[in-house]
Amino acid sequence: MRADPTQQAAYGRLLKKHTPAVPVVRNALMAFIVGGSICAVGQIFMNLFMRHGLSPERAGTLTAVTVVFIGAVLTALGLYDEIVRVAGMGGSLPISGFSNAVVSPAMEFRREGWVLGVGARIFGIAGPVITFGLLTSMLVGAVYVLFRLPLPK
Amino acid sequence: MAVPNTDAARALPPPLTLSVPPTERRKGRTMLLRQAWITGAASVVGPTEGRGPLSEGFDEVADDHLLGRGSWEKAESELMRRALARLCDRMGLRQGDFDLLLAGDLLNQTVATAFTARDVDVPFCGLYNACATFTEAVGLAAALCDGGYCRRVAVATSSHHDAAERQYRFPTELGNQRPPSSQWTATGAAALAVEAAAGTRAWARIAAFTPGRVVDYGIRDPFNMGAAMAPAAADTLAAHLFDLGFGPQDYGAVYTGDLALVGVPVCEDLLRVHGHALHLHDCGVELYDRGHQDVHAGGSGAACCALVCAARILPELRAGTWRRACLCGTGALHSPTTYQQGESIPAVAHAITLQAPGAG
Structure with a gap:
């Protein structure tokens, strides 16, 4: 049985009442x-x-x-x-x-x-850091090349 | 709060009506059982559970998390192996005295159970309904015994905190901060004997079994499984009580499997719409001492309700302090793959009513 959107919304409100807040x-x-x-x-x-x-x-x-x-x-x-x-x-x-x-x-x-x-x-956990770190470096590198920015020393 | 919460009323699914005519063996969704008895139980737990409030009730507390084995998975198998061995010892039986083993666990392909069954020379049916596996297995064993198809069935479930962590979440030594609604998979295993004849050692009679339907309220957060399972528990419990014509006054205690601190009040609110002002006990809450053990919202895992049944519920029934108890195991039927693919968490709950041997 799948709850329809109305039931899900009502349930979400009920849940909110009982879910402990994260101690931010x-x-x-x-x-x-x-x-x-x-x-x-x-x-x-x-x-x-x-x-x-x-x-x-x-x-x-x-x-x-x-x-x-x-x-x-x-x-x-x-x-x-x-x-x-x-x-x-x-x-x-x-x-x-x-x-x-x-x-x-x-x-x-x-x-x-x-x-x-x-x-x-x-690298199952750290893999994303490496993947997106490399991707970001490539993008930054591309910006430097495209706009002919001076490279930092 | 006698007035039903309006959101709870709006959220509630319509009751499921099956087209099965009522007989003396069945009413609505509930199987009415006559000759199905729990005649023995044994439990083995990890060190954390052994420091919890139920420690006195367990047959064995392991002194290390690996139980001297080479991996978490092997340790979990060892837990179930020891629980079954202790069950046999306690009852003075050999493994071959059982007609069937009904068992399950949380690992992929239920390997902890299958690898235990490799060394147990009896026919084996593996079951999986996540943390509801235990009540599923007890209910099915009772039906098989009552129907005359089995004479004596062994029921067992296991879970291991670290094996579950590495499968469902992260490597065990990876640091992460969980939200307060998250739950702690119990390390342990429990085994029961279910028989068609009580003999001289009846602990409790299995009087009724209501298998649940799968319910999905669109909850996607695996750190809030109590929320995903509460509607399933409310649906099954409402049907169970309705079919039996029972209310809170008929039970020494009504237990849910592992709804924990979030799921219990939500389930109570939903049941209030059905007219049941129930105070729910929860196996996940009672297995640990939340004041001193950092398990967040409470315990979970296929062993959780089995352990509380063996160490807390059955002793009360056997002693006759409770005439009757209800146990509604609750299971979240997701996997790491399904939630990474954005699927919500379907849940199921199976309820059994247990009666003290003298209570008819």
């Missing part, structure tokens, strides 16, 4: 605190690397690698999903979240083997 303020606050803390940790590493004589560019790259590594370790220990459960985008958006999105399917699908498991599915 608490979620946003936790995202700010946790996301901010991850960035602060990154900044500490960056300052450390620069103090040891690395150029800001090199230090930035090494910081990204470090935070990715920390994200991977926390994922392997089964802790990163607990962080994101509380922090939402505060945990998903930093590069450690990207690391979690690559490492977690690798762990999950290891049981289906190295090729069809890990190999085929490692």
